[in-house]
Amino acid sequence: MAAGGGSIAVAMAAMLICVASGKITVQITNLIRYDKVMVIDCRSSEDDLGQHTLLYGQSMEWRFKPNFSKTTLYYCNAMWEADVRLKIHFHAYEYMRDNYGCGSDCRWLFTVNGVYAYNSKHDSWDFRFPWYV
Template structure:
């Protein structure tokens, strides 16, 4: 393969504790990457050139292959959000019963400070070191409107971004 210079790489890793498989379907406005079955411990990845306006968006739907027919949706790469968050190498780790997660694996030796909360729950501040993952589980409300949001600070060489 020739140089992948300037390309963004996105990895989606299956880290379910039960060892089950996941279905993954990712796409952008212009590219449908199709459906992929990812075994436990494996990953699905792709690379692409982000546009100069920062508006590149790839989103994915993930389904646990364990009888649960629910598809979970997340933005795997958002040019505005991810340019400084993961630069050219973004990694997502999918855990069982965890619809929302943030995985950090950049190899910089840095840390991130995460504070996640919903209308009813404040999960507090958590320091996540390079290669570690912070995740949580929760029961969604009956209306399907449960929403968690997270504030994330990147800390590299004691400099906070």
């Protein structure tokens, strides 16, 4: 082994251990209206998180380790009743989008206007998409 080759191997191993041990938290909060419940069902190809009914101000969250191939994807279907049934299908966590976007703390906020995602770089809530009928 050439001089310095051992230190490169150690640095790469340390980086892999850091990536492999990192856990992600996804949190989804209902702030639609005080008198409205939101029903949400989230899953990945490996985990079915089940259906949850969130009252105003309630959250659901889960923790996981992204897979080594960087293809981790959690998607959700959410709905609530207004004069009509409003619903949305969205990716709650997508490795290629969120690894550098939200890092290890991915938060979603559901409001009467639509869905917001927390931007940790700018400490702000960014509008992502509206509800659809």
